[in-house]
Amino acid sequence: MQKQMIISVMSKDRPGIVANITGAIYRLGGDVADLNQTVLCGYLTMILSATFDPEVTREDLLAAISHIKTDCRFEVSIKEPGPAEPATQLAPPEESYILTVQGPNKAGIVHGVSQFCFERNINILDLATSLRNSQYTMALQLDLRGCTLSIDQLQKDLTDYAASTDLTVMIQHNDIFQVTNEVALH
Amino acid sequence: MLRSDQILATVEMIQKENLDVRTVTMGINLLDTRGEGIKSCCDNIAARIEQVAGNFVASCEAMSRRYGIPVVNKRIAVTPIAFVGAGYGRHDFVRIAQTLDRAAGNVGVDILGGFSAQVEKGMTATDRELIAAIPEALAVTEKICASVNIATTGQGINMDALAMMGHTVKELAERTADRGGFGAAKFVVFCNQPGDNPFMAGAIHGLGEGDAVLNVGVSGPGVIARALERLISNHSSPGSLRFDELAEEIKQTTFRVTRCGELIGRAVSRAMGIDFGVVDLSLAPTPTIGDSVGEIFRILGIDAIGAPGSTAILAMLNDAVKKGGIFASKTVGGLSGAFIPVMEDALLAEAVGDGSLCLEKLEAMTAVCSVGLDMVAIPGSVDADTIAAIIADEMAMGVINSKTTAARLIPVPGKEAGEEVSFGGLFGASPIMAVRNVGKSSRFIAWGGRMPAPLHSFKN
Numbered sequence: 001m002q003k004q005m006i007i008s009v010m011s012k013d014r015p016g017i018v019a020n021i022t023g024a025i026y027r028l029g030g031d032v033a034d035l036n037q038t039v040l041c042g043y044l045t046m047i048l049s050a051t052f053d054p055e056v057t058r059e060d061l062l063a064a065i066s067h068i069k070t071d072c073r074f075e076v077s078i079k080e081p082g083p084a085e086p087a088t089q090l091a092p093p094e095e096s097y098i099l100t101v102q103g104p105n106k107a108g109i110v111h112g113v114s115q116f117c118f119e120r121n122i123n124i125l126d127l128a129t130s131l132r133n134s135q136y137t138m139a140l141q142l143d144l145r146g147c148t149l150s151i152d153q154l155q156k157d158l159t160d161y162a163a164s165t166d167l168t169v170m171i172q173h174n175d176i177f178q179v180t181n182e183v184a185l186h
Numbered sequence: 187m188l189r190s191d192q193i194l195a196t197v198e199m200i201q202k203e204n205l206d207v208r209t210v211t212m213g214i215n216l217l218d219t220r221g222e223g224i225k226s227c228c229d230n231i232a233a234r235i236e237q238v239a240g241n242f243v244a245s246c247e248a249m250s251r252r253y254g255i256p257v258v259n260k261r262i263a264v265t266p267i268a269f270v271g272a273g274y275g276r277h278d279f280v281r282i283a284q285t286l287d288r289a290a291g292n293v294g295v296d297i298l299g300g301f302s303a304q305v306e307k308g309m310t311a312t313d314r315e316l317i318a319a320i321p322e323a324l325a326v327t328e329k330i331c332a333s334v335n336i337a338t339t340g341q342g343i344n345m346d347a348l349a350m351m352g353h354t355v356k357e358l359a360e361r362t363a364d365r366g367g368f369g370a371a372k373f374v375v376f377c378n379q380p381g382d383n384p385f386m387a388g389a390i391h392g393l394g395e396g397d398a399v400l401n402v403g404v405s406g407p408g409v410i411a412r413a414l415e416r417l418i419s420n421h422s423s424p425g426s427l428r429f430d431e432l433a434e435e436i437k438q439t440t441f442r443v444t445r446c447g448e449l450i451g452r453a454v455s456r457a458m459g460i461d462f463g464v465v466d467l468s469l470a471p472t473p474t475i476g477d478s479v480g481e482i483f484r485i486l487g488i489d490a491i492g493a494p495g496s497t498a499i500l501a502m503l504n505d506a507v508k509k510g511g512i513f514a515s516k517t518v519g520g521l522s523g524a525f526i527p528v529m530e531d532a533l534l535a536e537a538v539g540d541g542s543l544c545l546e547k548l549e550a551m552t553a554v555c556s557v558g559l560d561m562v563a564i565p566g567s568v569d570a571d572t573i574a575a576i577i578a579d580e581m582a583m584g585v586i587n588s589k590t591t592a593a594r595l596i597p598v599p600g601k602e603a604g605e606e607v608s609f610g611g612l613f614g615a616s617p618i619m620a621v622r623n624v625g626k627s628s629r630f631i632a633w634g635g636r637m638p639a640p641l642h643s644f645k646n
Contacts, residue, residue: 100197128190139193151251170197172254179445180199181192185516 002051005030005061006079012072013044021074024064025050095145096125096174099158101138103167109136113169116161120154121146141174199442200255203412204477207447208405208470209259210246210454211299211384213391213463214238214398216265224278227271228285235262235289238398242458243294249453255446257454259612262290263389263401264300268316276319283323283330290329299389301332304379307341307636317350321357324369331387337377337581339588343637348581351375352574352631355595359566363599366607370596371529371561375577377584377591382464383520388557388592399463400455401520404447404511405470406439408477413439414485432486433506440467440510448515466520467511468556469503471531473614479503479524480533491534492543500524501554521590523556528616529596529609530561535616539604545576545619553583558591563607563618566599573597575627578637586640 009021022032035048052061058078065076101113110129117124117140126141147154155171162169179185199205219230243260250257264270264286271282283301290298301323303313320332336351337343355375359367374388381392384401391399417435421427444467455462471479483491486499504523512518528534528548537543545562552558558580564573577593584591598607601618608615 098193100193102194130190137190137194139190155254168201170201170254172197172200173252175449176200176253176255176446177193177196179449180196180442185445185448185514 001054002031003054003056004049004051004081005058006047006049006081007061008045008047008077009065010043010045010075011070013039013042014070014072017044017074018046020068020070021046021048021065024061024068025052028056028060028064029053030056030061095143095147097142097144097171098174098177099138099140099142099169099171101136101140101167101169103136103165105131105134105136109165109167110138112161112165113138113140116157117142120157121148142171196442199409199413199439203406204408204474205406205443205446206256206258207250207402207450209261209384209386209403210257210451211259211261211263211389211401211403212239212242212398212460213263213382213389213395213401214265215391215395216267216270216300217393220270220272224274224281227274227278228281231264231270231282231285232289232292235264235286235293238460239293239295245454245457249450249457253446253450253453255450257450259297260295261384261386261389262293262295262298262300263384263391264298265391265393266300266302266304268303268310268313269393271316272310272312274312274315276315276322279316279319280323280326283319283327287327287329295329297329297331297386299331299333299386300391301330302334302390304335305344305347306335306338306377307344309344309347317347317354320354320373321361321369324358324372325361331372331374331389333374333376333379333388333390333592335376335379336577337585337637338639339378339585339642340639341636342639343377343578343581343585345578345631345636346634348574348578349571349631349634351577352570352572355573355577356570356597359597359599366601366609367563367566367596367598368609368613371594371609371613374560374592374594375581377581378589379592380520380590382466384464384466385468385470385521385525387594395463396461398460400451400458400460401463401466402447402451403466403468403470403520404443405468406443407469407471407479407482408474409443410436410439410469410507411476411478411481411485414482418485429502433502436503436506437510440507441514443467444511444514462517464517464519465511465515467507467515467518467522468520469507469524471525471527471534472612473530473532475532478531478533479526480531480537484533490540490542491537492547496547497551497554500526500551504555521556525557525560526551526555527557527560527594527614528562528619529607529614530612531614535614538619539617543619545621548619549576549579549583552580552591553587556590558584559593559595561594561596561614561616563596563598563616564621565602565618566597567602568597568621568624569628571628571631572621572624572626574631576621578630582637585637
């Protein structure tokens, strides 16, 4: 049975990182499935899942990556999910909402919002933030399936939270964003 | 996940630009409710509406909460009542109107449309009775809207019905003189009336429809206006912005607005187990500041609504709205375009007041908008034949151009041009528009008969 590994790589950004890493995987007979990468302040981080023959080990993969000739060191972390830990990516659940937070930049915005979600058992599926002209913006994709509140109550809590933090906060169903931004109508 | 800028653009649209679903209108078939007498007919109608629409308002509100977008109006359209009450007399029809009014109240909808007849070619005795009942029916009910289709491109204009319409409009206004002639605001005369239009006063559940259907009206002139302002003010070199880019912005914004309407409409229809009909993507203004079609004229470069160029702008606007909406939705219907209801649009009303918009220019503009002479307050002294003749001109534009046109004129009793009338709420307010050449069309109206259907080729 094939073995799955989740590999995370961080490095100073330069052309060829994806080619290097996937080359090392390919030479070990690995097959890349999902991959996500992003670049922030000149640093690249990438997370990917790949399957290998059972005899390939984490150490083999670490060694293959460490043999890549490069000026910038790769920081690599590899996990092997067990059978009780399915690593397949799920589609966003039906109770998926988008929370947007905007306001003047100050310390603790991300922590405050994520703590707000945690206290209500809301899982953050995806999160992007940006800082432009001292305005901080967060967009979070949230899974409300485990949320302890109704959407009405959550809206009220968010209104209170926005008032107490001087942030503009809004939550809308994920479908609204999909239908207004994607051509395909599901 | 979507990109942050896409997310923020949508947030902007919902939060700051009054995005809403203007109306979800449930069409209900009443053809099998006639019964053996007027009492059983009324009982059947009340039971049918209660049965089909009992949880309609609650379902709309649940979906509105789920998606965080308001559904402003929840309405019902029924089979044109002249078909339902075949053989009944005018007093029976008034009873049916009262039944519909109570039923609408019981299920919590604000307006019910379909007190209607379709007489584009000829009138049955029942049609005449229904038309005769309209003034009283609308005077004694709160929520009922009436419409009569007197013309189609395929059949021409029924001139006998046209002559009656002038008197119907006058009597409607006079019976509700204490409310500025408000009765006439609930009555509309059509050419090529669609059977799936969710907007009032002209919504009906057409004969080609099933037992029950949900149609959604999306609007959003405010959203379009803000999108245009943002495009103009954020443009890197404003001098290089061209008219086609403005049209493109309208198209794309309409796409987004329509999509939201369709999402919510389909969710309500799934929750209720009722077929989804169409999205009607119309720019329907409300008297609220920032929700005006008139404002779009100003943004697009006309300093006074009614000035030369107004018709061209409206033509582009109507077309761009259709293009964006038709691509966005699986099923489009109704009126789909731009409305210019004078009383319901604060800036159009203002243009009437300052004299920049006159009846003749408004009529020209209706040749390229999606409805017609809508919510136009005229002096109460204008006679029935002149009103019929104004309607005739509007009908002729629809017949020849193969489009829907309509006339909703309010001859305000006891008031003259320049005086104000206000109905409050969504019906709005406006100065009264002058009508020139009053009393000079009676010989034309007196002919009766039919205006023949037009040629369908050689369209130069």
